[in-house]
Amino acid sequence: MVHAVxxxxxxxxxxxxxxxxxxxxxxxxxxxxxxxxxRKVAGASVEGEAKASTGSQxxxxxxxxxxxxxxxxVTLPDLAVRxxxxxxxxxxxxxxxxxxRYLTFTPRLGYQFGPKLLELxxxxxxxxxxxxxxxxxxxxLAATTEDTVHLGVLDGExxxxxxxxxxRRRVDxxxxxxxxxxxxxxxxxxxxxxxxxxxxxxxxxxQDQAAGAPAMDYAVWEGRMRAYAxxxxxxxxxxxxxxxxxxxxxxxxxxxxxxxxxxxxxxAQYMSDDRMADLAQDVRDAAGAVxxxxxxSG
Amino acid sequence: MVHAVxxxxxxxxxxxxxxxxxxxxxxxxxxxxxxxxxRKVAGASVEGEAKASTGSQxxxxxxxxxxxxxxxxVTLPDLAVRxxxxxxxxxxxxxxxxxxRYLTFTPRLGYQFGPKLLELxxxxxxxxxxxxxxxxxxxxLAATTEDTVHLGVLDGExxxxxxxxxxRRRVDxxxxxxxxxxxxxxxxxxxxxxxxxxxxxxxxxxQDQAAGAPAMDYAVWEGRMRAYAxxxxxxxxxxxxxxxxxxxxxxxxxxxxxxxxxxxxxxAQYMSDDRMADLAQDVRDAAGAVxxxxxxSG
DNA sequence: AACCGAGTACCAGATAGTGGTACGGATGCC
DNA sequence: GGCATCCGTACCACTATCTGGTACTCGGTT
Numbered sequence: 001m002v003h004a005v006x007x008x009x010x011x012x013x014x015x016x017x018x019x020x021x022x023x024x025x026x027x028x029x030x031x032x033x034x035x036x037x038x039r040k041v042a043g044a045s046v047e048g049e050a051k052a053s054t055g056s057q058x059x060x061x062x063x064x065x066x067x068x069x070x071x072x073x074v075t076l077p078d079l080a081v082r083x084x085x086x087x088x089x090x091x092x093x094x095x096x097x098x099x100x101r102y103l104t105f106t107p108r109l110g111y112q113f114g115p116k117l118l119e120l121x122x123x124x125x126x127x128x129x130x131x132x133x134x135x136x137x138x139x140x141l142a143a144t145t146e147d148t149v150h151l152g153v154l155d156g157e158x159x160x161x162x163x164x165x166x167x168r169r170r171v172d173x174x175x176x177x178x179x180x181x182x183x184x185x186x187x188x189x190x191x192x193x194x195x196x197x198x199x200x201x202x203x204x205x206x207q208d209q210a211a212g213a214p215a216m217d218y219a220v221w222e223g224r225m226r227a228y229a230x231x232x233x234x235x236x237x238x239x240x241x242x243x244x245x246x247x248x249x250x251x252x253x254x255x256x257x258x259x260x261x262x263x264x265x266x267x268a269q270y271m272s273d274d275r276m277a278d279l280a281q282d283v284r285d286a287a288g289a290v291x292x293x294x295x296x297s298g
Numbered sequence: 299m300v301h302a303v304x305x306x307x308x309x310x311x312x313x314x315x316x317x318x319x320x321x322x323x324x325x326x327x328x329x330x331x332x333x334x335x336x337r338k339v340a341g342a343s344v345e346g347e348a349k350a351s352t353g354s355q356x357x358x359x360x361x362x363x364x365x366x367x368x369x370x371x372v373t374l375p376d377l378a379v380r381x382x383x384x385x386x387x388x389x390x391x392x393x394x395x396x397x398x399r400y401l402t403f404t405p406r407l408g409y410q411f412g413p414k415l416l417e418l419x420x421x422x423x424x425x426x427x428x429x430x431x432x433x434x435x436x437x438x439l440a441a442t443t444e445d446t447v448h449l450g451v452l453d454g455e456x457x458x459x460x461x462x463x464x465x466r467r468r469v470d471x472x473x474x475x476x477x478x479x480x481x482x483x484x485x486x487x488x489x490x491x492x493x494x495x496x497x498x499x500x501x502x503x504x505q506d507q508a509a510g511a512p513a514m515d516y517a518v519w520e521g522r523m524r525a526y527a528x529x530x531x532x533x534x535x536x537x538x539x540x541x542x543x544x545x546x547x548x549x550x551x552x553x554x555x556x557x558x559x560x561x562x563x564x565x566a567q568y569m570s571d572d573r574m575a576d577l578a579q580d581v582r583d584a585a586g587a588v589x590x591x592x593x594x595s596g
Numbered sequence: 597a598a599c600c601g602a603g604t605a606c607c608a609g610a611t612a613g614t615g616g617t618a619c620g621g622a623t624g625c626c
Numbered sequence: 627g628g629c630a631t632c633c634g635t636a637c638c639a640c641t642a643t644c645t646g647g648t649a650c651t652c653g654g655t656t
Contacts, residue, residue, distance in 0.1 A: 056394040057643065058356035058613065063398050070421060076633065086615045091634080096354040100361050104591075107633090108623080113422035115552075118593025121419010122552035123368060124411035254413075254420035293402075295416025355612060356644065374602065384646045389603080403602085406654080 058093075061085065065093050066102055066117075073110040121254075124295075130260055131163050133293050134251070137286045138165050138262065145279065147266040148173040152188045153259065155180060157207060159189040162260070171267040173244065184208040184221070187236035187248035191261035194229045194250055201225055214239055233280040238268055245271035247279040249287035254295030262287045356391075359383065363391050364400055364415075371408040419552075422593075428558050429461050431591050432549070435584045436463050436560065443577065445564040446471040450486045451557065453478060455502060457487040460558070469565040471542065482506040482519070485534035485546035489559035492527045492548055499523060512537055531578040536566055543569035545577040547585035552593030560585045 054060070064083050068074055074082070080090040094111055097103040101116040134151050142149045142165040151163040158180040167173070175181070183189030184205045193201060205218055216239065228234040236246040248263035264283055291298075362381050366372055372380070378388040392409055395401040399414040432449050440447045440463040449461040456478040465471070473479070481487030482503045491499060503516055514537065526532040534544040546561035562581055569577075589596075 054390070054394045054397060055643080056356055056360065056390055058354055059360035059391060059394050060398070062354065062357035062360065063400065066418065069425075072425065075631095077631085087633095088615055088617090089613080092354055092613085093357060095634090096357050100358070102361065105633090110632095113418070113425055115591050115593045117415070117418045117422040118426065118552040119595050120364065120411070120415045121422065122593060124415040124419065126553075127370065127411055128416065254416040255424075293413050295413045295420060297417050353612075375600085385602095386646055386648090387644080390644085393603085405602090408601095 061089070062093050062097060065090070065097060065111075066113075069103065069111060069113050073106065073112045075110040079111065121295075125254070128294065130251070130290075130294070134163065134260070134262070134290045137290050138163060141262070141264060141282065141286045142167065144282065145264050145266075147264050147270065148175075150175065150188055150263045150265065152181075152192070152261055152263070154183075154192045157183065157204060159183055159186060159192055159261075161188075167266060169266065169270065171270070173265050182208045182211070182213050182240065185213045185216070185236070185240040186263075187234050187246035187265070188261045188263040190225065190228060190234035190236070191248035191250045191263065192258060193225070194232070194234065195258050198222060198225075231280070233284050235276060235280075236263075236265075243268045245276065247271075247276050247283050249280070249283040251287045251294065252291040252296040252298070256296060256298055259294065260290075262290070359387070360391050360395060363388070363395060363409075364411075367401065367409060367411050371404065371410045373408040377409065419593075423552070426592065428549070428588075428592070432461065432558070432560070432588045435588050436461060439560070439562060439580065439584045440465065442580065443562050443564075445562050445568065446473075448473065448486055448561045448563065450479075450490070450559055450561070452481075452490045455481065455505060457481055457484060457490055457559075459486075465564060467564065467568065469568070471563050480506045480509070480511050480538065483511045483514070483534070483538040484561075485532050485544035485563070486559045486561040488523065488526060488532035488534070489546035489548045489561065490556060491523070492530070492532065493556050496520060496523075529578070531582050533574060533578075534561075534563075541566045543574065545574050545581050547578070547581040549585045549592065550589040550594040550596070554594060554596055557592065558588075560588070 061083065065079065068079055068082055076087060076091060076094065079094065080087045083090060085093075094103060094105075098105055098111075098114065101114045104112045104114045106112060130153070131151065138149045138151055146168045148167040148171075149165045150161055152159045152161045154160075159182070161175060161177055161179045161181065164175060164177050181189060183193055184201075185208060193204065196204075201222060202218065205221060209215070224235075233247060233249040236244070236248070238245055244265060245268050246263050246265035248261050250258040251260040251262060253259040262283055264279055359381065363377065366377055366380055374385060374389060374392070377392065378385045381388060383391075392401060392403075396403055396409075396412065399412045402410045402412045404410060428451070429449065436447045436449055444466045446465040446469075447463045448459055450457045450459045452458075457480070459473060459475055459477045459479065462473060462475050479487060481491055482499075483506060491502065494502075499520060500516065503519060507513065522533075531545060531547040534542070534546070536543055542563060543566050544561045544563035546559050548556040549558040549560060551557040560581055562577055
């Protein structure tokens with residue numbers, strides 16, 4: 001928790017120093033064999049990555065092999081073509097990966113993901129804590145917006161707040177880590193519900209209304225929710241509390257399911273419609289960054 | 299499905315042919331540099347594996363780096379020592395893995411699992427079908443025991459049978475894929491419940507009794523269940539059906555949770571107490587093999 | 597101030613990887 | 627029965643690639 005800010009600045013500082021690293025690598029990778037280059041271009045790296053760099057070819061190629069299983073089993077010739085490698089080389093790499101249980105071979109099907117990936121995936125998941133992963137991004141968001149930022153997850157029929165960074169403005173957002181707020185009247189709660197079925201929305205909405213949430217017409221609310229679901233973010237237009245508006249977006253886990261949400265809240269005077277539209281992009285970006293760190297690739 | 303048996307025999311046949319492969323590899327790997335050997339022995343490969351073989355050193359070392367994160371963050375010097383590599387080499391590998399998002403670096407902590415592993419783990423899980431994975435092991439079990447083999451999962455408060463291989467004996471086990479059987483009176487069901495809390499056992503037991511399961515004293519039943527939980531397998535001593543006995547064991551997923559179970563059933567006349575004890579080992583082994591293919595490493 | 601961790605850089609040497617080619621067994625298609 | 631694939635295995639010459647030294651900078655900790 002403590003090191004998060006410094007981490008951010010350190011990384012920024014270091015990567016922004018120009019140095020002369022790239023020059024050196026250009027030299028090392030200078031191709032004396034034109035064939036290789038031609039093959040590589042024709043093969044996997046179709047996109048304009050152009051950042052080859054590091055220099056552990058065998059390892060990188062091996063990882064390419066693993067990742068090539070992304071959409072189902074692959075045969076050896078396919079694999080070789082896809083990666084732009086020889087059958088010889090491809091086979092050597094695949095065999096090594098099978099021995100390590102990263103891949104599996106099934107006779108008339110081809111190569112597939114192996115058990116080791118399940119094992120490592122589980123271990124990684126176990127060692128991953130959303131709060132810790134999200135912290136740096138929350139801080140960046142807080143820094144650029146100067147408003148209060150929240151991180152929350154779905155907890156039954158409420159939104160549980162896991163982290164909070166107070167804004168720099170002189171507005172008071174009454175909330176504490178550990179609080180549980182209504183889902184249908186807060187921006188964060190709505191973001192958590194974006195993927196749910198409308199039938200579910202209706203139930204939760206009715207519950208919140210019965211529990212004393214500010215009165216609201218369901219038709220209007222559902223119309224807005226559909227728009228939120230479409231755009232990937234949600235608003236709170238002083239629905240939960242007078243003079244407080246907020247913008248939120250969902251965080252997705254490796255499977256694509258919504259596992260948390262981020263919101264930026266402030267006094268209505270700082271939250272013009274225009275600014276909220278701008279913020280929506282920032283919040284979506286931050287949530288997307290966290291999602292990617294949780295293994296989501298969509 | 300069809301290929302399973304042939305695959306088995308093929309592998310056995312091929313690997314048992316002596317050939318002269320090892321000789322060649324010995325030549326290729328013959329160390330002209332004694333230091334390397336010393337370092338390797340002192341390093342990671344403490345166990346007597348002695349099957350170095352394949353020959354994609356860089357890839358294998360890279361995988362070693364990944365797997366070294368198994369129990370929490372590691373610093374670079376630690377990592378280097380653990381793998382028996384130079385700081386130089388270790389750093390190069392780790393950097394490549396970070397670039398590919400297999401690892402993450404956190405300033406005052408060290409290297410850790412990266413998002414890519416979550417991503418791949420999820421994809422692998424998605425592409426893994428228990429029935430398909432278990433098939434070859436069920437077939438092997440059926441072949442060696444000559445009895446009927448079942449694969450089943452927990453489905454609410456019942457055991458759902460997902461696969462069946464009929465035995466070669468002239469006994470009739472009435473069951474079909476898709477059947478849902480009671481949990482507390484079948485071997486397979488009990489195996490699925492082995493990890494549950496005793497309070498849960500009591501509830502399910504009462505339900506089954508009320509639903510017309512053969513009458514049984516709960517104290518006796520729970521006593522047996524505790525023994526089953528201890529030993530990792532379960533029996534059905536003609537509890538569900540007269541003259542039918544069975545031996546079962548649970549299959550665990552990557553997280554260690556029980557995700558399915560295997561059972562071997564036969565007429566009581568073929569199921570002496572001695573034989574059941576022997577079978578318990580076989581069934582546990584088969585279930586263990588499937589578990590390992592599902593990412594379980596315990 | 598001294599220490600330790602990480603990132604970056606450079607380099608000489610030779611290991612380890614590459615890509616060709618080839619053969620045999622298995623399987624499925626025609 | 628032939629014929630075409632696909633995989634495993636093997637061998638080999640070439641050299642690109644990896645390795646393990648060493649060294650310096652920058653931070654943070656003690």
